[in-house]
Amino acid sequence: MITDILIAFLLLGGSAFALVAALGIVRLPDFYMRMHAATKASAFGLVLIFAGAALYFGDLLVLLEILLIVFFVYVTAPIAAHLIGRAAYHMNVPLWEETQVDELRPRIEESEAEIESGNASAAAAPDDPAD
């Protein structure tokens, strides 16, 4: 009985977090903040749902499988978030106008300027043996 209530609580809590993550994707103002919602809240919702499943089955093998699933979700979700966020930034997906500081932009402009000047110096050398 108490276990049932606990299971129900975990499943509903997990679903609530998944819902919050979905709401966050709709309501947060820029791409990067949406990434916060999509990684943190949804991964945590998943953990709660799986905890409920573990309690429901009450089986050691199931528990082991669930621990592995949770482990892999927590190892891979940040990597996906990092890659998506990084790709978005390099494609100049705009930040929200309330963004306070951006210490990444100067560094990217610097490296772009370096590439530009590298191309310019290559173009300025017409007697290159390659062509």
Add this chain to the structure above:
Amino acid sequence: MSTQRSSVFLRLWRGLLFSLFYVKEVVASSFLVAYDILTPRLYSRPGIIAVSLCSLTDRQLLVLTNLVTMTPGTLSLDLSADRSMLYIHHMHVPDPEALRRQIEEDYVRRVREIF
């Protein structure tokens, strides 16, 4: 022999403490992001800050970026080519310096201790 054994126990103990810290941060970050989403007015003032890393191994770097993404308000966004700077998107940056110090001192120290 005994010192070796105690160092194994010490590592295990630190690993356990780190896991608890990780779980605490994960729970806190989930509730924080849920709070940010559900409050009608958005109080978040995001920003991207640079954190300097001094010579972390590959494994330490993996754990640190993972920890940063899963902890309250932060998302690791980019790593400089020479691996000396980590760029972090943060949901609340009232004070970039304090935040930078917190990550450099607290997170990097914890990760360096164990991995």
